[in-house]
Amino acid sequence: ASLDVFNGSTPAVPVKPGEFFKYGFPGAAHDIAYRQEFVSCYDRERRNPMWVVEHITPDSIKSNKGEGAPDRKFSNFKEDQEVPLKFRARLADYFRSGYDRGHQAPAADAKFSQKAMDETFFLTNIAPQVGDGFNRDYWAHLEDFCRRLTKQYGSVYIVTGPLYLPKKYPDGKYRVSYEVIGNPPNVAVPTHFFKIVLAEKPVKNPGTSDVAVAAFVLPNDVIPNETKLTSFQTPVDAIERSTGVEFLNKITVKQKDLCREVDCSIVVR
Amino acid sequence: ASLDVFNGSTPAVPVKPGEFFKYGFPGAAHDIAYRQEFVSCYDRERRNPMWVVEHITPDSIKSNKGEGAPDRKFSNFKEDQEVPLKFRARLADYFRSGYDRGHQAPAADAKFSQKAMDETFFLTNIAPQVGDGFNRDYWAHLEDFCRRLTKQYGSVYIVTGPLYLPKKYPDGKYRVSYEVIGNPPNVAVPTHFFKIVLAEKPVKNPGTSDVAVAAFVLPNDVIPNETKLTSFQTPVDAIERSTGVEFLNKITVKQKDLCREVDCSIVVR
Numbered sequence: 001a002s003l004d005v006f007n008g009s010t011p012a013v014p015v016k017p018g019e020f021f022k023y024g025f026p027g028a029a030h031d032i033a034y035r036q037e038f039v040s041c042y043d044r045e046r047r048n049p050m051w052v053v054e055h056i057t058p059d060s061i062k063s064n065k066g067e068g069a070p071d072r073k074f075s076n077f078k079e080d081q082e083v084p085l086k087f088r089a090r091l092a093d094y095f096r097s098g099y100d101r102g103h104q105a106p107a108a109d110a111k112f113s114q115k116a117m118d119e120t121f122f123l124t125n126i127a128p129q130v131g132d133g134f135n136r137d138y139w140a141h142l143e144d145f146c147r148r149l150t151k152q153y154g155s156v157y158i159v160t161g162p163l164y165l166p167k168k169y170p171d172g173k174y175r176v177s178y179e180v181i182g183n184p185p186n187v188a189v190p191t192h193f194f195k196i197v198l199a200e201k202p203v204k205n206p207g208t209s210d211v212a213v214a215a216f217v218l219p220n221d222v223i224p225n226e227t228k229l230t231s232f233q234t235p236v237d238a239i240e241r242s243t244g245v246e247f248l249n250k251i252t253v254k255q256k257d258l259c260r261e262v263d264c265s266i267v268v269r
Numbered sequence: 270a271s272l273d274v275f276n277g278s279t280p281a282v283p284v285k286p287g288e289f290f291k292y293g294f295p296g297a298a299h300d301i302a303y304r305q306e307f308v309s310c311y312d313r314e315r316r317n318p319m320w321v322v323e324h325i326t327p328d329s330i331k332s333n334k335g336e337g338a339p340d341r342k343f344s345n346f347k348e349d350q351e352v353p354l355k356f357r358a359r360l361a362d363y364f365r366s367g368y369d370r371g372h373q374a375p376a377a378d379a380k381f382s383q384k385a386m387d388e389t390f391f392l393t394n395i396a397p398q399v400g401d402g403f404n405r406d407y408w409a410h411l412e413d414f415c416r417r418l419t420k421q422y423g424s425v426y427i428v429t430g431p432l433y434l435p436k437k438y439p440d441g442k443y444r445v446s447y448e449v450i451g452n453p454p455n456v457a458v459p460t461h462f463f464k465i466v467l468a469e470k471p472v473k474n475p476g477t478s479d480v481a482v483a484a485f486v487l488p489n490d491v492i493p494n495e496t497k498l499t500s501f502q503t504p505v506d507a508i509e510r511s512t513g514v515e516f517l518n519k520i521t522v523k524q525k526d527l528c529r530e531v532d533c534s535i536v537v538r
């Protein structure tokens with residue numbers, strides 16, 4: 001095959017790089033799982049969720065009591081067989097890692113059925129979180145704040161996910177640095193977590209299409225309960241830059257600042 | 270809406286998490302660009318290529334001489350306007366960073382037209398590389414090795430991309446740690462780079478459908494020219510685990526080890 005690169009305005013292209021895909025198209029692949037209470041998107045490189053979207057309403061989070069009521073004592077953490085083995089987060093990765101298996105969609109948001117609750121225990125909804133002072137404390141209070149919003153809103157969406165943020169070092173350079181647990185190392189330990197909260201149907205004005213939005217970025221670390229929740233408020237745009245994905249990019253309705261509509265604060269019981 | 274969670278075997282699902290996507294589906298989005306000599310897939314979080322697939326042949330890499338011949342002196346590095354601004358690698362990010370703008374598909378593989386060569390200068394084909402001792406030396410010799418394969422094979426595909434690998438620290442923990450250049454920090458500095466080489470149509474046996482494959486993982490660091498190329502050979506599977514993407518997953522033909530078919534070594538001129 002001779003090349004015609006000097007004569008004529010459309011030189012021949014002598015190669016076909018796209019033909020490589022006959023051997024497989026690399027992706028990026030992302031594992032989307034539609035569950036009863038949430039939708040999760042999995043990050044095959046870090047073996048963590050990329051994001052998890054939940055929906056809660058005043059009715060959906062009601063606690064059912066009595067015999068047959070959903071109970072987390074019947075739920076067990078489990079590996080997600082839908083993820084190819086070589087990319088799967090494993091129970092063994094968390095064992096003796098020092099980190100909690102941190103729910104993105106919390107079990108307490110999925111009390112309407114045992115199946116819904118069980119689904120929150122898939123490792124595709126889990127990431128390593130500092131236990132005391134974070135998962136079991138401040139982060140749990142933030143989850144409670146989200147649930148309490150259903151007193152003022154008929155419908156609340158919550159997007160939760162991990163972040164791997166750069167930090168400025170004494171040499172003036174920025175570095176991203178995070179632990180990877182498991183042996184061989186398999187699951188990344190996020191430096192931060194985000195929640196984007198979008199509240200619809202305010203009780204005060206149920207007919208409006210306006211939505212109230214607030215986003216929070218918290219370090220995966222001990223946080224004193226005295227810290228104001230609003231100190232973690234962050235523009236959605238900053239979370240998009242950090243994750244590389246776009247949230248709310250199709251939104252057309254009016255967005256209000258949730259923390260100007262309601263009191264954004266945690267309640268420690 | 271009342272919940273029917275205790276009676277009947279299919280409890281009502283009172284929420285619709287997938288309805289959130291009316292406000293936008295987050296992705297993961299990946300920016301695929303079909304160029305003349307390569308196809309690139311962009312990582313919006315690290316602002317680097319995720320992978321770049323090239324195709325070269327004995328004819329395609331021939332140097333054209335004389336007036337009007339493609340020349341890299343006519344090519345300029347340029348930002349890729351197809352990537353949304355908030356996820357785009359910028360020329361300013363590299364300025365005074367101390368790193369070279371390292372081609373994944375090298376300019377010297379795209380000499381068949383000025384357009385093909387120009388396209389290799391899109392920042393979606395570029396990642397920060399150590400200059401002396403790597404981009405300008407060992408890595409360039411590896412690129413040359415790939416081109417020399419066209420003496421023995423009629424068709425060669427090369428997949429190139431960055432890696433962000435965990436390292437074991439003195440405390441026994443594994444951590445991924447990488448610099449992020451730009452101000453504010455924007456483009457990640459890979460710890461390693463990989464090349465997967467797949468050679469078809471051996472000159473010795475042009476009718477065969479067998480392919481010869483070798484993969485290499487090199488640190489983004491000074492590498493002495495005396496280091497054997499085979500010391501960097503790695504199973505494709507290991508690169509898949511590290512990137513979270515699958516290469517050659519549709520391959521059905523017989524795979525031979527390229528480094529048993531040819532001499533896998535660099536030539537320093």
Ligand SMILES: [Mg+2]
Pocket residue numbers: 102103106135136139140
């Ligand atoms: Mg938790």
Ligand SMILES: [Mg+2]
Pocket residue numbers: 371372375404405409
């Ligand atoms: Mg180079």
